[in-house]
Amino acid sequence: MSDIKKVVLAYSGGLDTSVILKWLEETYGCEVVTFTADIGQGEELEPARAKAEAMGVKEIYIDDLREEYARDFVFPMFRANAVYEGEYLLGTSIARPLIAKRLVEIVNETGADAIAHGATGKGNDQVRFELGAYALKPDVKVIAPWREWDLLSREKLMAYAETHGIPVDFAKAGKKSPYSMDANLLHISYEGGILEDPWAEPEEEMWRWSVSPEKAPDEPTYLELTFEKGDIVAIDGRPTSPARVMEYLNQVGGANGIGRDDIVENRYVGMKSRGCYETPAGTIMLKAHRAMESLTLDREVAHLKDELMPRYASLIYNGYWWSPERRMLQEMIDASQATVNGVVRVKLYKGNVIVAGRRSETDSLFDESIATFEDDAGAYDQKDAAGFIKLNALRLRIAARKGR
Amino acid sequence: MSDIKKVVLAYSGGLDTSVILKWLEETYGCEVVTFTADIGQGEELEPARAKAEAMGVKEIYIDDLREEYARDFVFPMFRANAVYEGEYLLGTSIARPLIAKRLVEIVNETGADAIAHGATGKGNDQVRFELGAYALKPDVKVIAPWREWDLLSREKLMAYAETHGIPVDFAKAGKKSPYSMDANLLHISYEGGILEDPWAEPEEEMWRWSVSPEKAPDEPTYLELTFEKGDIVAIDGRPTSPARVMEYLNQVGGANGIGRDDIVENRYVGMKSRGCYETPAGTIMLKAHRAMESLTLDREVAHLKDELMPRYASLIYNGYWWSPERRMLQEMIDASQATVNGVVRVKLYKGNVIVAGRRSETDSLFDESIATFEDDAGAYDQKDAAGFIKLNALRLRIAARKGR
Amino acid sequence: MSDIKKVVLAYSGGLDTSVILKWLEETYGCEVVTFTADIGQGEELEPARAKAEAMGVKEIYIDDLREEYARDFVFPMFRANAVYEGEYLLGTSIARPLIAKRLVEIVNETGADAIAHGATGKGNDQVRFELGAYALKPDVKVIAPWREWDLLSREKLMAYAETHGIPVDFAKAGKKSPYSMDANLLHISYEGGILEDPWAEPEEEMWRWSVSPEKAPDEPTYLELTFEKGDIVAIDGRPTSPARVMEYLNQVGGANGIGRDDIVENRYVGMKSRGCYETPAGTIMLKAHRAMESLTLDREVAHLKDELMPRYASLIYNGYWWSPERRMLQEMIDASQATVNGVVRVKLYKGNVIVAGRRSETDSLFDESIATFEDDAGAYDQKDAAGFIKLNALRLRIAARKGR
């Protein structure tokens, strides 16, 4: 283990990563560089800096990555309408490749040998961090303490912290949530605790970002979302940056009880797990983006996107953001979005996102003169349908004549 | 046209198909057999019989097909989680193959030469009826009056009716909905009128099967849905037949503001169209079925189903229910459902269908002892993850070393 | 029919299109512009010009499109390894969109209203011509005489020619091949005649571009093909243009008995048909391109290409070259080819194309130090495989424990 001299640690400032910080120094005899990012998790970063300083860290990286996260990761993913297993909007998954990228950049800047993270050996996040790091820097070392040490219970961690003089916010530790949580601009997630019983309904107090539909306002909220090339660029006519789009939609969506989900999902490491998620902005974005596409995308382009979507979503879920196959799919998806321009009007009401209108001056493929139930003045010759059906039926008829 | 002696007409008893009835007799000099089915559209059938008799029809078929429809068409489709273009639950599409099948059966029973239907030349239904008929009886003749005649406005139809002594319920005709509607156990649909402007929000009065979320009760409704082989077989513990499942869920769902959808869709004949749908039962069934699968299906089986679903949905949308490729896919889908057994608890509240629990005594693949965040007593060796990641990363690392 | 004043006709100079020329003038009272292209079919174009002039045509277009055809149509298609139904290299299909494009360009240049072609109503070519034309000029008129007239036998055509003073090369007509043939740089095809019996083996005399394997030389021929971004750019080290690549490989391949195929295929219009094809260059190109990719493409990129290939091939077969979905797929395919650079050595021998070597200085992902059966000095840690297998097996083990 002596060949590791400097490690860049994804550091939150919490108990776990503080213990990891000390454990790395002790176990590997190496220097630790901390990296803490604001990706919209809604927590102050300065306490993490103070804590790292207090623990003697010399190189401390603190970054506000919210705009990069929204612009280069979340928005491209939503162009694909990505949903994992019919339900999950990939809120944790899509944040990991950005962290991996930044860890590698700091390794390069600081001359470190390795990265370390606080993800466990049972979950998807370890895979996402490490596949990203290896893809971007193939010979980087990776230290995943949860796969190595024996501090496998909260008591042991606390004891380690005490022994090693790691400052623990006991007030906070005492009222610690029974859930394992993760948050960023796209969502907050909950796992563990009573959720380990898939029959148990989550308690109302668990949810942090949204009110329940029951407590949401009795009046609906309408929003107009302007799309350019598949991305939301303005809300109610006001140009808005990607991160601000998400912050605003999280706030308005959460206030209207939107974006809760409660699922059993299949992890890449092979087990099923139960997770609850609040994704207010994402829920609105997905519905609105689909509506925008419904007006502006060619049918076969849309269908091809739909057929490839589950695979694209799995790639992101499984940690392959930086893989050539994800990039190749993204080329195709981005190319499809050139015409996804216009406005979608949505109505938010007690957990519902309702599309109330969609228009595109430049790119609508909806042709009222053809679609109309009224007289279309010859725009469409109904007799064409007879031949269309006859030839589409031909193979079925030949088979039927053979007695199939 | 002299070679057609007898036609079986899909007859609703309304103005359009009554005019068609007469027009067929006049134009083809043929006898007409009427076929009217209860597939849950919520209308009495006896008036159709009376009207057919009044118009001199000698062979009148009236069938209650609700159970067959739910059991053999809707339920198998829901095993696939079929959704067209991310939104549409295929409420019209899935009824057509049953009508086609029954038309062909009556052709065989009555010695008729042809079938006739009242679908227009612009829509999907003509395709669905005719592909079904050709697949089941390859040499049947098909008459689609809307593609042949010139009665292309309501006025002309009314005039024809008057001229030919067709009884018109002027009271009903006068308050005729501005929308083109279609209903069966799975949904009621609305097209035309102001919906031809995709920016226009539908009026509240349009909706017939559901209250608005705003008017739904302030208290949620909980249901327990029991699945066997992917199908709902009991509600709150009471064994329930397929059609009754749908009727009950339509009623409870509609009362809770569930199942409205408003979309722009791509028709098989090549145009985009706007449609609004109320699908209360279907919306609940889809959500609950996915939840049941999430607990009981293998990951890769579920993913394969997800990837093939859009194609399966397109097949049904496009009228290929009776095709060999749909049947082949169904074999696979049905095979996957052997283990989809258990109970899902759903909460219905003002437009929301919320999964509140899922369990399966016999077939759950959720293994708490492995998934737990607590000590798992060695059920899962976290160190395995290191090798798993290393080998999954290998190709990415080799490529990165080559400078990709 | 009076609204058509000028038609651009795809004109070969043969009997069929000469009759069409006259028939168009007579039937539509319109002027006819002829368009004749060299796409490598191996026939002189000047006789077509002379014949058009003799028939009084004023606007005659004669183009050598061989390089454009190879560069912008054939080569992009081969980047996808496109094969229809496991066998057919799409030799006719890929030529049609170029003809359609050029017809539309000439319509624009000459102020014509319509295009006309000599494809029958039973085949795929009519679809390919017309979908292309409509996609590029949506309001162009299309005249397909074979779908309109009653000159449905050779005798009637000959009679029409005689009546209308169309010069017929009776010598040529007399020894006319019993097959319907089509040729361009990519292939020559044969249909009809005894081939309409799928049990019948084609006569040796049918084949025109290749010797039989039996008659091919007893010595093999080796070639080195240099690829850049997936395209062959040099043969045996000599830079070679796309059309010349094809001409040269056709010649060498044909001389070695390479590229014959004999299949039953499914037409887009719904019937099965029997076709025989000679595709010497294409057969070599496909084998070599796959070999080049095997060394330089990432595994998952290659697999994704393989899974999408049948759909891409169907798009081309069915005439959707100019569709947005084909273009979208092409974006992805082309993006994948950036690294497909290097040299493939092939051995041609009596019908066989054998890969004898492949190398890429810049882009090989073959890592001998890892792949070796000898000691790899730690480049690969075999112990990683245990964890890899364990986690990949986890879902299977959980299921097996539940008795599945």
Next chain:
Amino acid sequence: MSDIKKVVLAYSGGLDTSVILKWLEETYGCEVVTFTADIGQGEELEPARAKAEAMGVKEIYIDDLREEYARDFVFPMFRANAVYEGEYLLGTSIARPLIAKRLVEIVNETGADAIAHGATGKGNDQVRFELGAYALKPDVKVIAPWREWDLLSREKLMAYAETHGIPVDFAKAGKKSPYSMDANLLHISYEGGILEDPWAEPEEEMWRWSVSPEKAPDEPTYLELTFEKGDIVAIDGRPTSPARVMEYLNQVGGANGIGRDDIVENRYVGMKSRGCYETPAGTIMLKAHRAMESLTLDREVAHLKDELMPRYASLIYNGYWWSPERRMLQEMIDASQATVNGVVRVKLYKGNVIVAGRRSETDSLFDESIATFEDDAGAYDQKDAAGFIKLNALRLRIAARKGR
């Protein structure tokens, strides 16, 4: 390691597995049961028995699994036309799940705790053996000595053998092939040695099952292969069992220079490797099966099979034969084969497999009366094609009008 009392070893009788046998006894202090199977590798089994006896093994299993292998593994796979990465017929991959199954059966019969195999930690076979074993007996232990020991060179193995009194056939060891080889009814494979350079052409002496095309007879061989439900059941009219079909086609195919392949492939463990294969029977079977399907399968069924084939092939390549997703796909594939009945005539000549005819009295969908280039007496109305094209073009035209 003390908890393993009895191990079932996949035993060939060669040096490697003999060393493993001894090493297992020494390292684990356990009893070893040997299992040796005839799956068509073309070697006597009795020497393996004698050697096992000589080494003191008490429980020796020797099975002739050729018919089971051909019938239940190879034939079902060929129904899918499975080819990995466009070239590889999966000759090694498909044998592994049978070995895994039999190992588990013997574990159950003998009360053993574990299985052991001689596959290295770099290859695919370890994965295939172990995924199979875990899927069939989730708590079986697996010992893979190559991942554990340090006998990583031939010299060390030989030294170990000498030290432990393992009889080595030095004559055989001395003239040992420079290649790593594997053989069964479906193929013989070669890896390693000079093949580790992908530019190097294999030496003619390497190949063992086939003559070179150069040395094959100057006269072609014709065969008639009768298919029932997608499987070959007779050759030249003589009913033939699955294993005999393969043995016979290997012999005739090899004699005609058929079935050599030389590729770079992507292993599941993440690296590229070079392999050469001789697959005479498989090459003939694939070509003939496709020809049989071309006549008897519906177009869309065939296309769906083609699109899913690469995934099915990857599943087998990667070792997922016993997974639920492979079984689900197999349900669909097998269902498609009900009509794949008839006869294919093939011509074998110097490396070429040429389809010379195909017929099916009962299931041909080739309809000469429709496909004919001659007058079809109205079987097909060419005018239908106009409407077919018009509606297929509609979305393209609408888009073009919008300037796309």
